[in-house]
Amino acid sequence: MLHQDQELPPIALTLGEPAGIGPELLLMAAANRAASAPFFAYADPALLAARARRIGLDVPVIETDEAGVRDAFARGLPVVALANGTPDEPGKPSISGAAAVIESIERAARAICDGQARAMVTAPIMKDVLYRAGFKHPGHTEFLGELGERFWNSRAEPVMMIWSETVAVVPVTIHIPLAQVPSTLTEDLVYATGLTVAHDLKARFGIASPRLAVAGLNPHAGENGALGSEDRDIVAPAIARLKIEGIDAWGPLPADTMFHARARQTYDAALCMYHDQALAPAKALAFDEAVNVTLGLPFVRTSPDHGTAFDLAGTGKANPSSFLASLKLADRLSR
Template sequence: MARGGKSLILLTQGDPAGIGPEISLKAWLMRKEAGLPPFAILAEPGHLRHLAQSLSWDVPIAETDLSGATSVFNRALPVIPLNLDMGGPVRPGHPDAAHAPAIIASIEKAVRHVQAGEAAALVTNPIAKHVLYEAGFSHPGHTEFLASLAKEPGGTAPHPVMMLWSETLAVVPVTVHIPLKDVPQALTTDLIVTTGRLVARDLQARFGIAHPRLAVAGLNPHAGEHGALGAEDEAIVAPAIEILRKEGIAAEGPLPADTMFHARARKNYDAALAMYHDQALIPIKTIAFDEGVNVTLGLPFIRTSPDHGTAFDIAGKGIARPDSLIAAIKLAARLARGGQP
């Protein structure tokens, strides 16, 4: 729970030309049937009002500050105005680098509010990194930007860990957005240990799991087949698991990734550590494509996000499903309660 007992969940607008704004509107429309807690969005009220009208959705927009957001939530979508020029008209499906300052400002202001205890948790709508890069954005991605904003003056940025979570499976890629050919060089025992520690810590502190169980995938087919299919599993992965065990963390592996994700196997762990991006994301997007949530571990505040992108190809058509955003809002509120459902 945020300081001062605040329970409001704060959303960023994401890329205004993507589906973030419309799934936020739709989530508000579904607030009762989905059992959503009060949430507000940092955005330009005029853009959201125009979008709702263009879709013929009855979503009243209430311009408010954080202190008044909860009280208006049941009758209108609370919008915390950015008070910024959007840099030009917003055309759904047409990303524009002129929108970058507003996109970035929404994230920066939301982080400040959550860090100040004025909201319980942060839910970020999707952004398109290429749009921000055109405007001089210097961070590799959304998560790294959040880590930089979390840095204490004179300190170092925290090490963020990406978890993809659903009610049926939680996965963590140890290496993330790098080419597959670079994974063996990037994968180290220290990186696996650091990731495993953070996952175990946040599963305890935020998800309320007293004794987290980690399943650690091997890098190679059949976890290397005792070295016959690659030396990395014995030389890099197995030593990391041994270190985690000595620290009291229940870690098993290296396990063949092809047998880790069926229903019986999933009962034996709380989170799976995968060695590279697709090894983690293929199973969860197969099992829980619409309900998966991106959770950033290792930050001093709670951050969740829908497990999908901006979907410019369908933006503004009113057909984007809000399931993942709804799941992200509900999980953010759950984590703010210390993992209590």
């Protein structure tokens, strides 16, 4: 159990895709309140109350403002109402809910900037729905970077890390087609990603000398150019620059030998060159416990490492383990 520190602001939760399992994850988090610090949600109170009835979960939904969160948390799930409401229609995503999704994330970031919250835990979103509503960002991570710049007035370089007690991985390129990875990958991008990861492992995770294992892009890390030149010409020079900065980084390594139990004991985070090279092993090893952490932001943001699960929405069968792990990690990192 984590201590409920009365001197620290609470944690803000976002709604996520209203037709997915996000609303019930918020309710399940409230039902498991002993596992986390005080928190509140930016959501539609009527939606959450309806979802609680639908799945038979006895969690009082208490509408409040930010100042009343602590008092409301003692009695149920505190909810700060959004200007954009959305009906409870699990499994039926609609662009009509996009405004609420975006507002929830924006208001959580603003609350942290204003000192009304100390971290953000985001429920899963459905990017396709947001795209159809005019959303301009590739994903959650990039949108959070823009909010960091907007509210904190400082350049943000968001980096996705999937963290668990078993393994931590970072994709250098994220939400782009696989065919675009070789042309997107640059020495500067690998280097900047490594700097951010090393910095936040020190500053937020308390690791004095982070160890970074860096995967190659190609099979066998390119075989010195025989299987592709990117590892020799891009990845290796970036690692050399990280070493000059005093960072314990090495590679490029064949990705197929980086994730067995013995190999994982040698590093604190694995830098991978594309999305699935990082997330496939992380989800295979720690699907229910893995947490998505956005590094390089002026605030703490965590999220469960799974999607909206429309097939489970409204059934009460969603597994809240990753969401609860996200709450615990947000509490830890924001102390």
